[in-house]
Amino acid sequence: MLFLVAFALAGTSAASFATDAGDWDGGTVTGGALVLVDDAATLDVGAVTSFEFTARMRLASGEAFRAELSNACVLRADYSVEQDVSFNTESVPFGVEELELLPDAGFVLAPGTSTPEGAGVSDPDVVYFSGKWWMFYTATSSVGGTEVHAATSYDLESWTRFTSVALAGGSQPAAVVDGTELVLYYAQSGSIYRTTSSDGTTFAFPSVALAPGPGFDATGLGHPSVLLDDGAWRLFYGVPATGATGSATSSDGLSFTRDAELSTDDSRLGALDVADDVFGLEGVYTMLDAVGFARAGDDAAFADDSADLLPVLGINDAAWSDGGFGTSALVRNEGELTLFVDAVDAGARGIARVATAPSPGTWGTLSITWDGTTATASWNGGPALTCPMADFEALVMGAEGQVEIDEAEITYVAVQGGDTATLDTADTGDSAAATDSGDTAAPDTADTGVGFNAGEWMGEPGGCGCDSSGGAGMAASVSAALLLLRAARRK
Numbered sequence: 001m002l003f004l005v006a007f008a009l010a011g012t013s014a015a016s017f018a019t020d021a022g023d024w025d026g027g028t029v030t031g032g033a034l035v036l037v038d039d040a041a042t043l044d045v046g047a048v049t050s051f052e053f054t055a056r057m058r059l060a061s062g063e064a065f066r067a068e069l070s071n072a073c074v075l076r077a078d079y080s081v082e083q084d085v086s087f088n089t090e091s092v093p094f095g096v097e098e099l100e101l102l103p104d105a106g107f108v109l110a111p112g113t114s115t116p117e118g119a120g121v122s123d124p125d126v127v128y129f130s131g132k133w134w135m136f137y138t139a140t141s142s143v144g145g146t147e148v149h150a151a152t153s154y155d156l157e158s159w160t161r162f163t164s165v166a167l168a169g170g171s172q173p174a175a176v177v178d179g180t181e182l183v184l185y186y187a188q189s190g191s192i193y194r195t196t197s198s199d200g201t202t203f204a205f206p207s208v209a210l211a212p213g214p215g216f217d218a219t220g221l222g223h224p225s226v227l228l229d230d231g232a233w234r235l236f237y238g239v240p241a242t243g244a245t246g247s248a249t250s251s252d253g254l255s256f257t258r259d260a261e262l263s264t265d266d267s268r269l270g271a272l273d274v275a276d277d278v279f280g281l282e283g284v285y286t287m288l289d290a291v292g293f294a295r296a297g298d299d300a301a302f303a304d305d306s307a308d309l310l311p312v313l314g315i316n317d318a319a320w321s322d323g324g325f326g327t328s329a330l331v332r333n334e335g336e337l338t339l340f341v342d343a344v345d346a347g348a349r350g351i352a353r354v355a356t357a358p359s360p361g362t363w364g365t366l367s368i369t370w371d372g373t374t375a376t377a378s379w380n381g382g383p384a385l386t387c388p389m390a391d392f393e394a395l396v397m398g399a400e401g402q403v404e405i406d407e408a409e410i411t412y413v414a415v416q417g418g419d420t421a422t423l424d425t426a427d428t429g430d431s432a433a434a435t436d437s438g439d440t441a442a443p444d445t446a447d448t449g450v451g452f453n454a455g456e457w458m459g460e461p462g463g464c465g466c467d468s469s470g471g472a473g474m475a476a477s478v479s480a481a482l483l484l485l486r487a488a489r490r491k
Helices: 484-489
Strands: 003-005 028-030 033-037 040-044 048-069 073-078 084-087 090-093 099-103 121-129 132-140 146-153 160-168 171-178 181-188 191-197 207-210 222-229 232-239 244-250 257-263 270-277 280-286 290-297 308-314 325-333 336-345 348-358 364-370 374-379 385-388 394-414 421-424 431-434 479-483
Touching (some): 073 385, 084 374, 090 385, 099 308, 121 348, 132 348, 146 171, 181 222, 280 325
Parallel strands (some): 121 171, 171 222
Antiparallel strands (some): 028 033, 033 394, 040 394, 048 364, 048 394, 084 090, 099 348, 132 146, 171 181, 191 207, 244 257, 270 280, 364 374, 374 385, 394 479
């Protein structure tokens, strides 16, 4: 049911629009969606005091779509080079929901042929330090035992090993940059250790950063992931024996105090690698035979009510994995999200790169609001982008390629003269009632069961809005919420 409340506002008249596709000047309706092919469609709402718009959209082909608000603010979703959503001067990278993972063929780091890496490489963590990317990973020897090794890259694609770097006995590394110093955490003998380096190759004598506790993590710790934000350190870690996940904090990065158990389910947040960027806290985690993505915003507990848990990769999606996944590393760089995945293929354990690229075929939700002074936009519930705007009279949707718009819902308050009205568009018993003197309430005798159809209440687009089913009628509407294209599809 749609419930619409109109407000009595003095002022000039405004164009109204109904639920048919003809309200858009431009574009064609195909399969129930408004389709734009290298062109634009305009929705003219006249003078309004507030406006809200939501719609499902997708770029079927091409590079971008855009929304122009009264020639004042322009939102652009770029699927080509920038890979971001911009609203005039503000921009944010695409979130993972509207991206399609594109697995590369084969490992970027395959098992080594020498003894130190003969049994495979695993547990990657990637950090930008001293002008290039560094990957620290676990090297498992063909004669037993583990070491932490490193490789470097300038493009996140081609990697060069450093055979001289080895932290004997360590595994599951996590790297973070503190000023000019690289800080490396890793698991060894059930505890999380810490060491530092000024060049990435020579490390100081390690110390214990967090030891097993008397509670949920008493069996031993592993899979560390560390964030440093404005002097505050946060450690996420796993409990390999149980699949639990915990967190701890520190003021200096040297020793940590555990906070709480985050998860007891190894199919949810096991082997969690966390990053902090424009979307807040994000994490990639292992779910036995799949890799998942979690977005938690400001909630470091990754609680169910705040984390957006999203499986993003299964073994059936990856030609280079037939035996499940281990730890993954999460990297955001210039709007692109890259995962480095520990995987097993034909018995060999290596590290694969999975990059994201905007997917034109993926549907997303665009939301735009204007409160009289500022326009706010968001894509798929991501960060809100704002743009100052003095007035709003039209919305222009444009395509650089082919765009499909579906389930568009509009709510606005128009500048009108004198009438106050409400409309309840339930499936049965719809009625329209006007309170302005001289107006007569008129029943809706043309109920469609889907909102209301063109001319039922508001008249033809741009018309007076007089009621078509009653005798005295009612003046133009001053507020409406319309499921535009869904209604059009059912006619």
